[in-house]
């Protein structure tokens with residue numbers, strides 16, 4: 001069921017409507033925006049239809065039962081027990097990040113961002129007149145990890161907040177306990193709060209395990225703001241609903257001053273329903289989804305194997321995003337993007353858009369049907385073969 005191809009081109013799907021503007025053509029398969037071309041769970045549509053039978057759509061609050069469903073989901077999946085009073089509704093995780101920056105730092109303060117990373121992380125910092133303190137991830141044994149020495153050397157008295165992407169978009173890492181513990185230790189020692197964006201935390205491939213940052217210890221819980229969302233896991237981004245969890249009471253007071261100033265709290269009737277349904281009944285859907293995504297990774301790996309001297313990627317530990325390492329193609333970032341758009345007719349996210357450290361990479365969203373992925377692979381393989389034959393001819397010509 002999940003594998004059925006659904007044509008989104010006639011809807012207002014952002015990945016389609018912005019194609020022309022972004023890629024200069026609509027003749028690309030869009031694989032950039034991080035939502036899925038896979039169906040949203042049927043039981044959510046059923047619940048929304050049922051609500052439509054009641055003919056009034058007045059003001060509504062997100063019900064306690066929805067928060068309880070999330071608490072139980074996070075407890076049973078990730079072993080982390082939250083309390084109802086920690087949770088705030090937000091229409092978007094990016095909005096929550098902006099609110100946290102306002103609440104837990106002042107104009108001119110530094111906020112740590114671990115690049116390459118989801119671009120709104122650094123935009124949220126600069127848009128609020130704070131300074132981005134870049135702590136780029138480093139590559140060890142072919143895998144991205146934190147650079148603690150770099151972090152320690154850069155922290156100043158102005159460093160107030162660290163934006164942690166866990167699991168990490170775009171590098172696909174699911175951080176290990178030891179990695180998170182060392183990061184937490186540095187933050188505790190330096191009085192730095194942590195915003196842990198855990199929106200991708202349900203999309204984990206075995207045997208990896210998501211460790212909620214706030215679950216590391218009581219001390220860590222006390223410096224953490226966690227953002228959660230159902231948008232990725234259940235393909236509900238269009239519903240615009242997510243939550244923020246803050247355990248520390250004093251931090252909640254500081255947060256509420258900012259939160260209340262923008263009158264955020266009400267939300268949308270259908271989003272409330274979708275949110276509660278997803279967390280109450282979403283387990284079988286998620287299992288089917290992860291099986292599907294696992295197969296897509298295998299397929300992509302197999303298809304790209306003959307081209308590994310040009311493109312390779314580490315199987316993501318989490319997320320439905322593959323960060324293709326194209327450095328061996330020896331192309332400048334503009335040329336690389338142009339190869340994907342003009343030759344392969346694929347609309348990927350350029351690695352460079354995640355920060356300078358993303359140079360030479362392209363991010364491909366593989367949360368699509370088998371039918372669409374087959375087409376993507378066909379176009380990419382054809383473009384790579386054509387490129388190779390031109391390179392071969394050029395080499396022969398130079399003798």
Ligand SMILES: Cc1ncc(COP(=O)(O)O)c(C=O)c1O
Pocket residue numbers: 034091092093094095118165169197199229231237241242
């Ligand atoms: C790490 C991360 N945070 C937040 C978001 C967006 O969340 P929202 O749509 O709730 O603002 C994304 C979307 O790609 C993401 O990858």
